[in-house]
Amino acid sequence: MIIAEKKPIEEIIQEVKDFDRILILGCNECVTVCEAGGKKEVEVLASVLRMYFMAQGQEKTIGERTLERQCDHEYLEEIRNIIDDYDAVVSLACGVGVQFAAEKYLTTPLLPGVNTICLGANEDRGLWTERCQACGSCVLARTGGICPVSRCAKRVLNGPCGGSTNGKCEISKDTDCAWQLIIDRLKALDKMDDYEKVAPVKDWSTDRAGGPRTVTREDVKI
Amino acid sequence: MRLKIPTNFRIIRLPCTGKIDIIHILRAFEKGADGLYVVGCMEGDCHFNEGNFRARKRVEQAARVLDLIGVGGERVKMYNLSSGEGPLFAQYSIEMVNKIKELGPSPIRLARQRMSKKADAA
Incomplete structure (x- = not known):
């Protein structure tokens, strides 16, 4: 929400x-x-x-x-x-x-x-945290259901940067490293092979870079 | 016990102090109350575990808001006592009434009086 x-x-x-x-x-x-x-x-x-x-x-x-x-x-x-x-x-x-x-x-x-x-989730009573940046082309299938776009400060798409220490991001000790979370999850899913695959260049034209976005659905128009 | 308590406050019963919300406190002031205090069970003794803790937070929220708008956060207070402490209840009520008397009428009550006088004159 x-x-x-x-x-x-x-x-x-x-x-x-x-x-x-x-x-x-x-x-x-x-x-x-x-x-x-x-x-x-x-x-x-x-x-x-x-x-x-x-x-x-x-x-x-x-x-x-x-x-x-x-x-x-x-x-x-x-x-x-x-x-x-x-x-x-x-x-x-x-x-x-x-x-x-x-x-x-x-x-x-x-x-x-x-x-x-x-766009976030109600993680705990009185705590709401970001989960999505509406980038317009979802990569969650490849990242174990954890979003590197919204949860990594640098939005990196191929593993953690050098600022990842003990599972935390260099921007704050309270911020999880998204890639650490992704790796932990891929391990749990036994899908670490996915981690080795280099992500293709992401199409950022569906993000804000392409200007205000619209969704048009002819099938639901009256 | 036949304890003497001030007669100038009204008791509003709640099923648990956890039922109180900031809006109830604000409405009391909006309607012209000079002060308000919430009496909950002893901390740690809540039948619903955290009702009185919730109440305390809401009283604190209300105090912050009342401070901000110039009514005065010291006009609201949370007390905790057990149901067997009648004398303490009486003592708290006297303490609160004396404090409010010291602070004088709430600016909202005075404003309401001014407004109704103006309306009467018109």
């Missing part, structure tokens, strides 16, 4: 201080799971902003709404009849949701309430 983290409240206050009617718009998908922008976070942020401005002697209207998703037309349409009641929207969705809402409601400022971090 997409991992995001809450923006500092001070930053959000700065963003919204000039608006009188503010809608806090949550998203029920990834940001709910990573506890950054779901219904609960909407309630907390709205309450905090209400109290902050009240204490400052300012009367502001702060509305709350959480959509099923902010990356689909039909859910974003649900706020069409209330959008004009607000001067600005703080979207707690990932960058996709904020942008999609901004595209739809051209005259309403859309402000991000979270920082979108990565």
